Amino acid sequence: MSSVRPTSSAGDPDRLRDGVPEFPDHPTLTQIAQRQMQIDTWDAMSVDGYRFAKPGAIISFLLTAIMVVLVLTPIPPNWPWDIPLCILSIFSAVVMVVCGLLWLDRPDSGPRPELLEIVPFTRAENLQLMSGQGAEPYGAICACPGCGDECTHLVRRPTDSEPDWATVTRCCRVCNREWVQA
Structure with a gap:
């Protein structure tokens, strides 16, 4: 129609x-x-933003914070995992920034x-x-x-x-x- x-x-x-x-x-x-x-x-x-943006930003922020704490703590059993955790925390931080930008992006399409x-x-x-x-x-x-x-x-x-x-x-x-x- x-x-x-x-x-x-x-x-x-x-x-x-x-x-x-x-x-x-x-x-x-x-x-x-x-x-x-x-x-x-x-x-x-x-559309009201992207559906995955808000939970993606929050979850990746929490994962990044946990991995940074694990990488920076001087606990001896963590030392073999420092480099992989550091790389994962960098990827998680990038995901957090991208999801955060998508979450905050509100295109003005007018009436x-x-x-x-x-x-x-x-x-x-x-x-x-x-x-x-x-x-x-x-x-x-x-x-x-x-x-x-x-x-x-x-x-x-x-x-x-x-x-x-x-x-x-x-x-x-x-x-x-x-x-x-x-």
Whole structure:
């Protein structure tokens, strides 16, 4: 489903300017796809840090502290393990710094992008778009040319005002866009 939000009112669909009806602006499929990518990017950026960062920083800090204490204590049985423990404590300190930076990193992704508002198509708009539409073969599954919705569309017989070559007229439930198919 596309990232669109139906509007509560379509305004005055029968506005006339110089004798030609003025239709409202409808978002294009490209604009809808771009907005969906913006929303997906925002969702990916605004995860609350990394899940392993906080426990990783705390655990590696404790391990580093314990290993440094063991390396620096003058207890004789520890001397064969001083070099490996020193190397492990350095690696643990690096893990602590990396996890700490990831834990404290909070990218500012701004507010979540709003869904595009869908202005329903009027009957006059649908007739104008259908009159300029080329012959399209019937397909059981197809996307709405207005909003990209791929749900099941209502199908009806064409009326006299629709193209002669049409065998079915489809209507989208999201944006009220109608188009014909042969």
